[in-house]
Amino acid sequence: MKATIVTIGDEILIGQITDTNSGFIAKGLDKIGIATHEMLSISDDKQHILDTLHLLQDTVDLVVITGGLGPTKDDVTKKTLCEYMDDTLMYDEKVLVHVTKLIEEYFKRPVSQMNKDQALVPSKCQVLFNEVGTAPGMWMEKGNTVFISLPGVPYEMKFIIENEVIPRLVTKFQRPYIVHQTLMTYGVGESLLAERIEVWEDNLPDFIRLAYLPSPFQVRLRLTARGTDEQLLKNRIFEEVEKLRPLIADCLVGLDEGENIQVMLGRLLAGKQMTIATAESCTGGKIASLLTSVAGSSAYFKGSLVCYATAVKENMLGVASDLIEQYSVVSEPVVRAMAEQAKKIFQTDFAIATTGNAGPEKGEADAEVGTVFIAVATPNRVFVEECKLGQPREKVIDRAVNKALEMVYKEILKNY
Template sequence: MKAAIVTIGDEILIGQIVDTNSGFIAKSLDRIGVEVFEMLSISDSREHILNTFLKLQNTVDIVIITGGLGPTKDDITKKTFCDYFEDELVVDTVVLAHVTELIEGFYKRAITQINKDQALVPSKCTVLHNQVGTAPGLWMKKENTVFVSLPGVPFEMKYLIENEIIPKVVRDYHRPYIIHKTILTYGRGESAVAEQIEEWENNLPEFIKLAYLPAPGRVRLRLSVKGTDKQLLEKSIEENVASLTKIIGDIIVGFEDDETLEVILGQILTRQNKTISTAESCTGGTIAQLLSSIPGASSYFKGSVVAYSTEVKQNVLGVSKNLIEEHSVVSAEVAKAMALNVKTLLKTDYAIATTGNAGPSKGDASAEVGTVYIALATPNEVMVEKFDFGQPREKVIDRASVKGLEMLLKEISKKEL
């Protein structure tokens, strides 16, 4: 089963907003064995939308469209649906009742005609109930292709995907199994990893695909298989992962299985009933943002001190002025003190601290731009590593943040063995 994902909106094409909907939809479809054939972002133009529909008609089994379902005049998706399916808009009484209750009951204001117009739907469509918003989803089929229109608001789109689209596709369509296994490595570059596992890669079965997914400080290796025998596919994946572990086990820190590094950390910290805090200088709170982006993070992430200036390092974290003057604000000694002090301040089991020069100028330190010290305080010790992440500034911050999390993962993973 093949799918296409279409996002509608000039705001995406001019870079005003970032399209996160397509990634969420693609992952959701992949998990149930639906292969995403194409992703498109198109303008708020009737002709462009119609031409896109014509292009995808009978090329894929399902087209999922987001955007253009709002109540204003520039939202034209519903009217364009009617043009494509030779249909007309009618009032759906169930949707109207829901919109009325939401506006008058929850928001406590009088419903307007614009609000009521959200209940207009093509007469031939299957309406997908949007419990968390006013714009319903629309499901319509023409020849061999289903067209699904969803609101562009991310939390409304996610609700409809999880509660309406995925259950309906699972119920109505036969699909193969698509299985991915992602191995997370760190400390070695993509070319070095590829050279080390070249023979193993050459001997992979033809039905297993290998993809290299490099990022600052790490390389993910994704194995993918597709077929009808789930047990056979899983066995093949596990056998090849086992043989790979014998070759590069020293740099493997975990397995993602569609999960990010911060999700994996959260799962392990929760299992171990341990807590983490951060003291960040050059990373400016990026590590804290990554940790706190995971639902339920409050059970293990206690907080952060963004000690961007020397004064905050001294006055809030309690780093000694003499220590800074003796070793410089960008030093192993200061990073160690930051980690230990925030661990004590917030009463956590672990703490990550960063101090460095992200650039473009040196600031209060004498260390070269790109130099970063990362400290990890554990229940028993403090370890500090020095890195040269080069330039530009964004690369330094990104790589330092990931490296801090990887140091934590490597340490807490020892308890999992």
């Protein structure tokens, strides 16, 4: 069974807003065995919408549309759908009562005709009730395709998908099962990882597919199985994961998309009742931000000092000025001192420190652009890595953050 997701709105096409609706809808459909065939973004133009509907008619089983259902004149989706379905608009009494109550009781103002017109729907559609907004969703069928139109406001769309659309789709369609398993790896690049597991990948069953999803210092391996026997799919996915584990044991950090490096590191620290702090220069607090993004991080994360300027490194962190003068602010001795001082100030078991030249210009440092020194202070020692992370600036910072977390994670696994 195939679906197409269509977002309507000039604001998406000109880059004014980012489309997050399509991803949410696709995940919801995937969970019930409906594969998204494509995602389209089109303009708020009647003919463009009509052309798209004609194009998709009978080529996919399901079309989910978001956007263009508001009260203003540029929201043309509802009228265009009505024309495409050769239908007429009529007031839905339940929606009209809801809109009236929402405007009068919540917004404390009279209901305008424009507000009332939100309750106009094609006479042949099934109304998908929107408890959290004024624009209802609509379920329409033509030929072999179901057309679902939803408001573009994300929280309204999500409510209707979860409470109206998914239950109806489950009832209406016979769907295959889709089973996913994601493995999170860290510190090994995509091409090296592919070489390492090539034989295993070549021997996967035909109904199981592997996808590589790389990001800086991290690659997600996603196994996807499709079929009619859910338990068989789960069993075979489990068997293949168990075959894969020994091949990537040194870089495997979790078996779930939510088990990223900061989650796994936090779990290690909390389990061992150990603490950590950071002193960040070129990474600008991003390491601390990732660590504290994990629920419960207050149990192990004690604090951070973003010492971007040289004077802050000296006056607040306590790095000796003659050390900086002798070796430069971007150097192994300085980052080592930064980690030692952070561990001392915050009284933690571990500390991470970064200093580098992220670019695009050299600034105060002598080091080449893209050079980053990362130090980790542990209960027993301080160790440093010098990294050449290239350009552009954003990539240097992201790579440095991920490398720092990897260094601490592997150190704790190996020695604690």
